[in-house]
Amino acid sequence: MECESEVILDVNARALAGEQTSPRAKQFLMSRLTMALIAFTLFLATGVAVFLFSNAPVKVNLRHTLRQISNSRAAIHLEGKIKQQCVLTSVKWMNDVDQSHSQGGLELQNNEILIPRDGLYFVYSQASFRVSCSSRDADNITSKRMVHLSHTVKRCSSSFGNNNDKTILHSIRTACQNTASRDPDSVGSWFSAVYMGAVFHLKRGDRLKTVMEEKMLEKLEDEAGKTFFGVFAL
Numbered sequence: 001m002e003c004e005s006e007v008i009l010d011v012n013a014r015a016l017a018g019e020q021t022s023p024r025a026k027q028f029l030m031s032r033l034t035m036a037l038i039a040f041t042l043f044l045a046t047g048v049a050v051f052l053f054s055n056a057p058v059k060v061n062l063r064h065t066l067r068q069i070s071n072s073r074a075a076i077h078l079e080g081k082i083k084q085q086c087v088l089t090s091v092k093w094m095n096d097v098d099q100s101h102s103q104g105g106l107e108l109q110n111n112e113i114l115i116p117r118d119g120l121y122f123v124y125s126q127a128s129f130r131v132s133c134s135s136r137d138a139d140n141i142t143s144k145r146m147v148h149l150s151h152t153v154k155r156c157s158s159s160f161g162n163n164n165d166k167t168i169l170h171s172i173r174t175a176c177q178n179t180a181s182r183d184p185d186s187v188g189s190w191f192s193a194v195y196m197g198a199v200f201h202l203k204r205g206d207r208l209k210t211v212m213e214e215k216m217l218e219k220l221e222d223e224a225g226k227t228f229f230g231v232f233a234l
Contacts, residue, residue: 003134007154073233074104076113080127080220080227088214091227098224112156113231115206120234123169125210126149128226129219130189133176136152145177149196149216151227156207168208172195199234216219 079100080091094100095108102108105116113138115121153169160166175192202208212220212230220227 011093017120020042023078033118041121057139064199072104072118074106074121075230075232076102076106076108077230078108078113078228079224080222082217082220082222088217090210090212091217091220091222091228093210100228104233106233109207111208112207113207113229115202115204115231117204119202120199121202122197122199122206122229122234123153123231125151125153125169125229126193126195126227127210127212128193128221128223129175129216130187130191131175140164142207147190149173149175149192149194150213151196151216152211153210154209155200155202156209157203159203168200169198191221229233 001110051160076095077100078093078095081096081097082092090111093108093111107114107116127149131149133147148172150172152171152228153166154165155168156165158164166171171194173192173194208231
């Protein structure tokens with residue numbers, strides 16, 4: 001009996017001791033778990049930071065490369081001028097005056113725009129005119145009642161064969177109607193602009209030029225921004 005009572009007392013004592021230490025064990029486990037979560041969070045944050053910093057130069061370089069590509073896109077804008085040495089069927093185009101510029105391989109050669117590579121291009125041109133709608137010549141008024149303005153852009157390409165010159169843009173506009181006047185200068189002038197533009201698939205080596213009647217050239221306005229011719233790659 002004495003042995004049995006000792007065993008029972010020993011078991012009870014151990015059980016009591018286990019109950020007394022259980023909260024401490026739980027607190028210890030919670031503390032370890034909290035530390036582990038903090039360590040994992042710090043590790044994850046460090047990994048993200050290293051990834052972002054290691055890729056920052058790539059993003060900067062990519063942005064810089066895209067900016068360079070955008071800046072080097074082929075484009076040309078020419079200003080039209082009236083000069084004595086110009087041919088009688090076209091405006092004299094200039095690439096070194098006012099807002100004219102060129103980049104990306106598009107060039108002005110022999111009063112024509114040279115295409116550097118195959119691709120889609122937007123071609124545009126505007127011609128501004130100052131015309132008089134009054135005349136002392138009654139015969140001229142009878143035979144030609146309306147005053148017409150026109151402007152043409154042509155494409156020259158080896159892909160066309162023998163006929164390597166085709167019209168790609170053409171516009172004609174009626175400016176006014178001729179009237180008889182004893183003093184035409186007192187009536188004043190009419191101002192009108194002919195603009196045109198469209199997208200074309202052009203090939204390397206193609207040349208673009210403008211064509212205008214000689215009588216239209218006499219009425220052309222060549223002040224800055226009034227008459228221009230340009231192309232840019234899409």
